[in-house]
Amino acid sequence: MRVLSVASECAPLVKTGGLADVVGALPAALAPEGVGMRVLLPGYPAVTGALAEARQVAVEDDLFGGAGRLLAGRVAGLDLLVIDAPHLFARPGNPYLGADGHDWPDNPERFAALCWMAARIGAEGVEGWRPQIIHAHDWQAGFVTEYLRRMPGAQDVRTVLTIHNIAFTGATDPGRLHGLRLDPSRFHSEGYEFWGGISALKAGLVGADRLTTVSPRYAEELMTPEFGMGLDGVMRARREVLSGILNGIDETVWNPAGDAAIRPYRTARGKPANKAALRAELDLSEDADGPLCVIVSRMTHQKGLDLVLEALPALLEAGGQLAVLGSGEPGLERAFLDLAAQVPGVAVRIGYDEGLSHRMIAGGDAILVPSRFEPCGLTQLYGLRYGTVPLVALTGGLADTVIDASPAALARQVATGVQFSPVTAGALRNALTRLCALYRQPKAWSRLQANAMAQPVGWDQSARAYAALYADLTAA
Numbered sequence: 001m002r003v004l005s006v007a008s009e010c011a012p013l014v015k016t017g018g019l020a021d022v023v024g025a026l027p028a029a030l031a032p033e034g035v036g037m038r039v040l041l042p043g044y045p046a047v048t049g050a051l052a053e054a055r056q057v058a059v060e061d062d063l064f065g066g067a068g069r070l071l072a073g074r075v076a077g078l079d080l081l082v083i084d085a086p087h088l089f090a091r092p093g094n095p096y097l098g099a100d101g102h103d104w105p106d107n108p109e110r111f112a113a114l115c116w117m118a119a120r121i122g123a124e125g126v127e128g129w130r131p132q133i134i135h136a137h138d139w140q141a142g143f144v145t146e147y148l149r150r151m152p153g154a155q156d157v158r159t160v161l162t163i164h165n166i167a168f169t170g171a172t173d174p175g176r177l178h179g180l181r182l183d184p185s186r187f188h189s190e191g192y193e194f195w196g197g198i199s200a201l202k203a204g205l206v207g208a209d210r211l212t213t214v215s216p217r218y219a220e221e222l223m224t225p226e227f228g229m230g231l232d233g234v235m236r237a238r239r240e241v242l243s244g245i246l247n248g249i250d251e252t253v254w255n256p257a258g259d260a261a262i263r264p265y266r267t268a269r270g271k272p273a274n275k276a277a278l279r280a281e282l283d284l285s286e287d288a289d290g291p292l293c294v295i296v297s298r299m300t301h302q303k304g305l306d307l308v309l310e311a312l313p314a315l316l317e318a319g320g321q322l323a324v325l326g327s328g329e330p331g332l333e334r335a336f337l338d339l340a341a342q343v344p345g346v347a348v349r350i351g352y353d354e355g356l357s358h359r360m361i362a363g364g365d366a367i368l369v370p371s372r373f374e375p376c377g378l379t380q381l382y383g384l385r386y387g388t389v390p391l392v393a394l395t396g397g398l399a400d401t402v403i404d405a406s407p408a409a410l411a412r413q414v415a416t417g418v419q420f421s422p423v424t425a426g427a428l429r430n431a432l433t434r435l436c437a438l439y440r441q442p443k444a445w446s447r448l449q450a451n452a453m454a455q456p457v458g459w460d461q462s463a464r465a466y467a468a469l470y471a472d473l474t475a476a
């Protein structure tokens, strides 16, 4: 099976969040299922710089305002196709934002170029390889289906769109329609029109043969006004082709027994050494006798970190501590830095730090993920693997991957963490109190840790689900 994966980020080359992890992990996860997946990426400096021996496999004279070429090469085990178009992608830093923290004004054209090249590969192939399926991720790959419609030779290519975050719709004003090479006759409510504007995500949602999202629960939630962000009607209309396939994690990168960033361990008995090291690194007291809770997160409204600020006394009063690693909204960054300056049991690091994220997940007793919505979530999965008990909001993939320590689940010895609902500061406060009480019962706590570590969080099952989806699609 030949599949072209199309995305705006891909670990380990360029990452701002979980999308990159998934796009980077899928090719290796799917290879044993007989899927040969190539990944098409924009040629940001971090990507072209990593492509040592690239082959030029196509040229495009007019790629939305300048010439571009398509390069092919292997990096970190990935079979990459990269769009080298300096007028669009040769910019430093974050893939989406300029130095002023605002979106690049030409983002619609930049990612339209990604979709255009994907459709061309679908129509013509490269080096004798033509995909049977194009698997697009999020709004940046939303226009693929629009462009495929107008490319002769591409009618047999099937399409899948995966929603990692419906909050980003790739919206722009209708004045850009011609510049974006869109068919004006499809600017209507059954097409890519959305609230009077253009939405790249909606183009993909109405046009793709199959839609997936990254957990079964979020697939259901997307069809409700509360979570659909105005697109719930579209999701309901397409419910027949929508499914939820849970993300896995890369079990070689996130492996407590072989993690070079930590003091490796096979059972939770190895955690205290990591906790001591983390406390020393973050200047947190050795004397606190409650759980050390960690957070590794983008700091946005989605992630519910403001609720932690409110609910924190419940943790501190029980002798707990909090360590936070993240970056994002300036107001939240400032609030956490202020908190750390005032409260001895709290340590905050603003920035993006892969090594520290491993040390925090190994050294923490619990990991907090209080998201308002969470399509899947990866850090609670890292927590499970590292015996770092997840305390999560009862939503999306968090609901699907953690088993709450209810009396019944504790009695049956199947609990892996703590869940709370509704997603409010009050409910989080109660959950923190419950977590601290469990922590004071060594037998129950050890059981939670062991159950968590035994939970399957790899890609096996989900890779089979994607392979089955592809097979179904090409058989149709």
Ligand SMILES: Nc1ncnc2c1ncn2[C@@H]1O[C@H](COP(=O)(O)OP(=O)(O)O[C@H]2O[C@H](CO)[C@@H](O)[C@H](O)[C@H]2O)[C@@H](O)[C@H]1O
Pocket: 016, 017, 018, 019, 021, 022, 164, 165, 214, 247, 296, 297, 298, 325, 326, 327, 351, 352, 353, 354, 357, 374, 375, 376, 377, 378, 379, 397
């Ligand atoms: N400061 C920091 N330093 C180091 N590492 C950091 C970091 N901040 C975040 N990370 C890392 O970035 C990733 C975040 O992934 P998540 O899945 O938790 O959320 P995100 O909202 O980005 O992803 C979206 O896409 C993914 C993939 O489908 C879905 O799981 C998710 O629900 C959806 O919102 C994790 O690997 C985490 O460790």
